[in-house]
Amino acid sequence: MHPTTYTSQLDELHDEALLEEFRQGNAMAFEELYKRFWGVLYLQAYRILVQEDDAKDVVQEVFITFWSKAATIEISGSVAAYLYVATRNRVLNLLASKRTYQTHLSSLKHFLADTHNNSLQYITEKEITARMEQEIHALPAKMREVFELSRKTALTHKEIASKLQLSQETVKKQISNAIRTLRHKMAHFSFFL
Structure with a gap:
C-alpha cells in the first residue's frame, strides 16, 4: 500500500x-x-x-x-x-519551578536590602558585589555551576538538570542551598563590618 x-x-x-x-x-x-x-x-x-x-x-x-x-x-x-x-x-510544574526560582532571588534581594543599615552605608555596591562574587566562587563546584547557570542564563531547572545530567530535584536543592549559604556568608560579612 x-x-x-x-x-x-x-x-x-x-x-x-x-x-x-x-x-x-x-x-x-x-x-x-x-x-x-x-x-x-x-x-x-x-x-x-x-x-x-x-x-x-x-x-x-x-x-x-x-x-x-x-x-x-x-x-x-x-x-x-x-x-x-x-x-x-x-x-x-513549569510555573511552580519559575516561582520557586523567583522566590529564591527575591529572598536574597530582600536580605541584601535589609542589611543596608548604618554600618553598611560606607560600603560601596561594588564592594558588596565583589564580596558576593567571592562567596559564589567559594561554593562547592557542582553547587556553584548549578547556581551560576540559574542566574546567568534563562535555563529552566529542567534544562539545567538535562545539561548537567542531574535530576530537577537536585538542581532545585543546589540552588536553594547556594542561596542559603550566600545569605549566611553575607550576614557574617555585614556583621564584621
Missing part, C-alpha cells in the same frame, strides 16, 4: 483507534495524533505561559513522554483529555 494512501486512512480513524495503532508500534499513528493535537495543546499552554518557547517546550515534553510510554500508557477517558491534562500539569 502506498504511504500516502495509508496516511489518509489514518486521517479517518478516531483518536482511540489511532492510539491502539500507536501502541502496536505504528509511528505514523503517533504522527497523526501529533498533527491533530499539537496546535490546540500549544494554544492551551501559551494562554497560560504567554511565552512561545515555553509553550512549545511544554507540548514537546508531553509528546516525548507520550511516545516513550506508548506500550504502557493507560488512558481511562479520551486521548484528547489525557493530552490536555498532561499539558496542564506540565504548565503548572
Whole structure:
C-alpha cells in the first residue's frame, strides 16, 4: 500500500483507534495524533505561559513522554483529555519551578536590602558585589555551576538538570542551598563590618 494512501486512512480513524495503532508500534499513528493535537495543546499552554518557547517546550515534553510510554500508557477517558491534562500539569510544574526560582532571588534581594543599615552605608555596591562574587566562587563546584547557570542564563531547572545530567530535584536543592549559604556568608560579612 502506498504511504500516502495509508496516511489518509489514518486521517479517518478516531483518536482511540489511532492510539491502539500507536501502541502496536505504528509511528505514523503517533504522527497523526501529533498533527491533530499539537496546535490546540500549544494554544492551551501559551494562554497560560504567554511565552512561545515555553509553550512549545511544554507540548514537546508531553509528546516525548507520550511516545516513550506508548506500550504502557493507560488512558481511562479520551486521548484528547489525557493530552490536555498532561499539558496542564506540565504548565503548572513549569510555573511552580519559575516561582520557586523567583522566590529564591527575591529572598536574597530582600536580605541584601535589609542589611543596608548604618554600618553598611560606607560600603560601596561594588564592594558588596565583589564580596558576593567571592562567596559564589567559594561554593562547592557542582553547587556553584548549578547556581551560576540559574542566574546567568534563562535555563529552566529542567534544562539545567538535562545539561548537567542531574535530576530537577537536585538542581532545585543546589540552588536553594547556594542561596542559603550566600545569605549566611553575607550576614557574617555585614556583621564584621
